[in-house]
Amino acid sequence: MSETSLAVVAKKYKAEIVRRRLATLGILRTSMKVFSDDEYVYFPVERPPNPDELPELITGDAKIQEATFNKLVLKPKTLKEAMMGTLDEELIKLVPRSFDIIGNVAILELDERLRPFAKDIASALKLVHKHVDTVLLKAGPSTGEYRTRPYKVIAGSGNTLTEHIEHGCRYRLDVREVFFTPRLSGERLRVASQVRPNECVADMFAGVGPFSITIAKMQPSCKVYAFEINPVAYKFLEENIRLNKVEDRVTAIFGDVRHNYGILEKRADRLIMNLPFSAEKYLDVATKLAKPSGAIMHFYGAAEDENAVETVKFNVSSIIRSLGFDAKFLWAKELKEVAPRKVVVALDIAISMR
Ligand SMILES: C[S@@+](CC[C@H](N)C(=O)[O-])C[C@H]1O[C@@H](n2cnc3c(N)ncnc32)[C@H](O)[C@@H]1O
Numbered sequence: 001m002s003e004t005s006l007a008v009v010a011k012k013y014k015a016e017i018v019r020r021r022l023a024t025l026g027i028l029r030t031s032m033k034v035f036s037d038d039e040y041v042y043f044p045v046e047r048p049p050n051p052d053e054l055p056e057l058i059t060g061d062a063k064i065q066e067a068t069f070n071k072l073v074l075k076p077k078t079l080k081e082a083m084m085g086t087l088d089e090e091l092i093k094l095v096p097r098s099f100d101i102i103g104n105v106a107i108l109e110l111d112e113r114l115r116p117f118a119k120d121i122a123s124a125l126k127l128v129h130k131h132v133d134t135v136l137l138k139a140g141p142s143t144g145e146y147r148t149r150p151y152k153v154i155a156g157s158g159n160t161l162t163e164h165i166e167h168g169c170r171y172r173l174d175v176r177e178v179f180f181t182p183r184l185s186g187e188r189l190r191v192a193s194q195v196r197p198n199e200c201v202a203d204m205f206a207g208v209g210p211f212s213i214t215i216a217k218m219q220p221s222c223k224v225y226a227f228e229i230n231p232v233a234y235k236f237l238e239e240n241i242r243l244n245k246v247e248d249r250v251t252a253i254f255g256d257v258r259h260n261y262g263i264l265e266k267r268a269d270r271l272i273m274n275l276p277f278s279a280e281k282y283l284d285v286a287t288k289l290a291k292p293s294g295a296i297m298h299f300y301g302a303a304e305d306e307n308a309v310e311t312v313k314f315n316v317s318s319i320i321r322s323l324g325f326d327a328k329f330l331w332a333k334e335l336k337e338v339a340p341r342k343v344v345v346a347l348d349i350a351i352s353m354r
Helices: 012-025 079-083 112-128 182-192 210-218 231-243 257-263 280-288 310-324
Strands: 004-010 040-042 062-070 100-102 107-110 134-138 151-155 160-167 169-174 199-204 223-228 252-255 269-274 295-303 323-341 342-353
Touching: 004 012, 004 269, 012 040, 040 151, 040 231, 079 160, 079 182, 079 257, 079 280, 100 182, 107 112, 112 134, 134 223, 134 269, 160 182, 160 342, 169 210, 169 231, 182 210, 182 323, 199 210, 210 223, 210 252, 252 257, 252 280, 269 280, 280 310, 295 310, 310 323, 310 342
Parallel strands: 107 134, 199 223, 199 269, 223 252, 269 295
Antiparallel strands: 004 040, 004 062, 100 107, 134 151, 160 169, 295 342, 323 342
């Protein structure tokens, strides 16, 4: 697209000086593309500068005339910005500010009122995030033992096999087949930075390995046991261990952690229990994996009431005490609302046998 504008036309050898003067005056039009011919450079301007402002007009090194410029297509910075002009004001307010991007797959969650515009929103998202190929719409919650979620493809090739990079670690995964959320990225770093040299760590619900691998990369002298029951997630876990060159530090174990905890050569200094809706059922297994003299547990639980942290703490401490262990809460945080009034809670707990 092109447009005619008033222009300052500067001799080539003075062009940079003129450009700077016009920019300082604040009259350079940034929505059009500067161009040149053999002799002159053409600058689109909001108004003609007077000779006091641009002495090159007196020396004959610059002149003012009209010229036709190509318009610069400015890339929208946010999804909301990209949808301006397509949706009315009320609907624009509902366009999500944030969404998950896993490798080159983006995942949208849309208000009912935006559903008829899902494809337009997905195309706009691809305009803002050029590396995104497939755009998925959440079509239900994460469910079942594998914690996978149904999705609807709303843009792109539909390929959900991707590679995601987080804290310098690479994860190959298929978004449809395994659980993975980039929202826990901060958590993984927080947990991994607590691991001390030579620790033995049990990642009881490892998925494709983000906790295990971040820890192994950050603390090379540690030993991590990563348990995973979903055969597809396990395959990616093994692949990611190789991809990140931590085969000497991370052992992947396929199957239910309840039936496989005996594989550990020594008891764990640290346990990661990232299975928010069922982790409590595995606290007995955790106490069998943990060093009796003391271990740190990173526990992820969920509750539906307003005091989610206190509810989860109460439930966890009752179970741990019933198993003959003491529990001391070191840290707690509400992570995210997964559904109306359902809150995921992260707890760091020091446990030791009574
Ligand atoms: C909520 S996901 C967390 C995955 C990973 N920690 C992460 O941050 O991406 C829980 C994972 O535990 C696995 N899982 C569920 N029950 C299990 C069990 N009894 N033993 C081993 N893995 C299990 C699921 O297949 C799933 O991959």
